[in-house]
Amino acid sequence: MRETTLEYAKKLDENDALNSYRGEFYMQPGTIYMDGNSLGLLSKRAEQSLLTTLDSWKKYGIDGWTQGEHPWFYFSEALSKMCAPLVGASEEEVIITGSTTTNLHQLIASFYHPKGKRTKILADELNFPSDLYAIRSQLALYGYEATDHMKLVESRDGHTLDEADIIQAMTDDVALIVLPGVLYRSGQILNMKVLTEAAHEKGILICFDLCHSIGSVQHELDEWGVDFAFWCNYKHLNGGPGSTGGIYVNHQHLGQNPGLAGWFGSDKEKQFDLAAQMTPAPDAGAYQIGTPNILSAAPLFGSLEMFEEAGIDAIRDKSLKLTDYMMYLIEEELCDYSFTIANPREEERRGGHVFLVHEEAARICKALKEHHVIPDFRSPNGIRLAPVALYNTFEDVWNTVQILKEIMKEGTYKRFENKRDVIA
Ligand SMILES: Cc1ncc(COP(=O)(O)O)c(C=O)c1O
Ligand SMILES: Nc1ccccc1C(=O)C[C@H](N)C(=O)O
Incomplete structure (x- = not known):
C-alpha cells in the first residue's frame, strides 16, 4: 500500500x-530541481570531459584534431556511437551535430522532395513552435504557403493527440510527416511504431523530434522503420546549455546527398583533399555542415557514459x-x-x-x-x-x-x- x-x-x-x-x-x-526536461543538470563526469577537451586545446593546439583522448576530427562520430543505442540505431545512422532546429532544416532540405500531388508536410498543432517555424520556412523556399502546404493535426483536448486523427490526416498529398516523440507540454508519448507503419502504408516518409524522449524513454527507430529523427542533448541527456544535437537517418536513406552541404559532411578520407566537388560521407556524417562545436559537444562524453552504465x-x-x-x-x-x-x-x-x-x-x-x-x-x-x-x-x-x-x-x-x- x-x-x-x-x-x-x-x-x-x-x-x-x-x-x-x-x-x-x-x-x-x-534546491529541488524539477526541470531536467528543459535543461539537465551538470554532472561531474560531463564537467570532466569538458575539462579534458580544454586540456587538449591547451596541450595540442591545432593537433587536437588528431590527438588527445577524443581527437576532434572524430569527435562527432565517437559520440554518435555512444548515442546510437539510445535511439535504437546503428552508429552509421546517427550523427551528433547541429541543434534541433538546424537538424530539422537539414532533414527537410535533404529528404522533402515534393512531386506531383505529394507536396504537403504533415505536423501537429501541439509541436514545439520552432519545428513549425522551420517547416514553414522550408516550404517558403519552394514558394509554397504554409496555409495550403502545412497540414496540422488538431488536438481534441488541447493537450494530447489521437494517433487515429494523425493517421486519418495521412492523405496522398502528404510527402513528409514531422511529429514529436514526446509532446513538450503534456509529455504524451506518441506511438512511433504504429504511426511509422501507417505512414509507410501510404507511401509517406516520417520524421520524429526526440527532444523530450531521448534519455527518458526507450526508442527502437530501426525496428520501427522510422525514416528520420532529430533531437537536442541538453534536456534528459544533460549535455549543457546549447549542447550539440543529433540526427538519425535510417540506413535505407543513407547515401543521398545532403540538402545543406558543407565540408564536414565529407568522407573523412577525402575531406582534406579540399576538392571543389564534395564527396559526402557514406553514413549519417554526411548531414553535418561546418566545423563541429567541440566545446558544446564535449560534456556528452561524460554524460553518455552514465547512460551506458545505468x-x-x-x-x-x-x-x-x-x-x-x-x-x-x-x-x-x-x-x-x-x-x-x-x-x-x-x-x-x-x-x-x-x-x-x-x-x-x-x-x-x-x-x-x-x-x-x-x-x-x-x-x-x-x-x-x-x-x-x-x-x-x-x-x-x-x-x-x-x-x-x-x-x-x-x-x-x-x-x-x-x-x-x-x-x-
Ligand atoms: C520538442 C522541441 N523541438 C525543438 C526545440 C528547439 O530546440 P533548439 O533550440 O535546440 O533548436 C525544443 C526546445 O527548445 C523542443 O523542446
Ligand atoms: N532551449 C531552451 C533555451 C532556453 C530556455 C528553454 C529552452 C528549451 O529547450 C525549452 C524546451 N524546448 C521546452 O520544452 O520548452
Whole structure:
C-alpha cells in the first residue's frame, strides 16, 4: 500500500537501484530541481570531459584534431556511437551535430522532395513552435504557403493527440510527416511504431523530434522503420546549455546527398583533399555542415557514459515510478486546489514529466521558485514537473508536493503577478 508519509518516500529511495548517481551531479543545496526536461543538470563526469577537451586545446593546439583522448576530427562520430543505442540505431545512422532546429532544416532540405500531388508536410498543432517555424520556412523556399502546404493535426483536448486523427490526416498529398516523440507540454508519448507503419502504408516518409524522449524513454527507430529523427542533448541527456544535437537517418536513406552541404559532411578520407566537388560521407556524417562545436559537444562524453552504465531500461523504470508517485501525491494532497493532471496516465503514453494545469500556473511557478523548487511554466496555464531518474529522489517528489500544498494553502502565490517571465 502506498502512503503519503515522508518515511514512505525515504523507503522508496532506499530501494532505488540508481540512487548512487545523484551524488555525481551538481545540485544546489536546499534546491529541488524539477526541470531536467528543459535543461539537465551538470554532472561531474560531463564537467570532466569538458575539462579534458580544454586540456587538449591547451596541450595540442591545432593537433587536437588528431590527438588527445577524443581527437576532434572524430569527435562527432565517437559520440554518435555512444548515442546510437539510445535511439535504437546503428552508429552509421546517427550523427551528433547541429541543434534541433538546424537538424530539422537539414532533414527537410535533404529528404522533402515534393512531386506531383505529394507536396504537403504533415505536423501537429501541439509541436514545439520552432519545428513549425522551420517547416514553414522550408516550404517558403519552394514558394509554397504554409496555409495550403502545412497540414496540422488538431488536438481534441488541447493537450494530447489521437494517433487515429494523425493517421486519418495521412492523405496522398502528404510527402513528409514531422511529429514529436514526446509532446513538450503534456509529455504524451506518441506511438512511433504504429504511426511509422501507417505512414509507410501510404507511401509517406516520417520524421520524429526526440527532444523530450531521448534519455527518458526507450526508442527502437530501426525496428520501427522510422525514416528520420532529430533531437537536442541538453534536456534528459544533460549535455549543457546549447549542447550539440543529433540526427538519425535510417540506413535505407543513407547515401543521398545532403540538402545543406558543407565540408564536414565529407568522407573523412577525402575531406582534406579540399576538392571543389564534395564527396559526402557514406553514413549519417554526411548531414553535418561546418566545423563541429567541440566545446558544446564535449560534456556528452561524460554524460553518455552514465547512460551506458545505468542503462535506459533502469532509467525509464525509475522515471515511471517517480512520475507515478508524484501523481499519486498530487491527487492525495492537492485535491482541494483545482489542479488538473493533463499528461496521459498510462505507462506506454506517459513521458518523463508531469503536466499540471491551473489557472494561476504562472504565479504558482514563481512561488515554487521562491521556495527553491524549480519547475517550468508553459503558457497559458501549464506547470511542468520533471523528476529525473539519475538525480531526483522520491523524497524530492514528496517535498515538491508538500511545498506546492503549502503555497496553495497559504495563498502565497497571490503575491506574484500571474504572468510569465521573459524565459518561462
Ligand atoms: C520538442 C522541441 N523541438 C525543438 C526545440 C528547439 O530546440 P533548439 O533550440 O535546440 O533548436 C525544443 C526546445 O527548445 C523542443 O523542446
Ligand atoms: N532551449 C531552451 C533555451 C532556453 C530556455 C528553454 C529552452 C528549451 O529547450 C525549452 C524546451 N524546448 C521546452 O520544452 O520548452
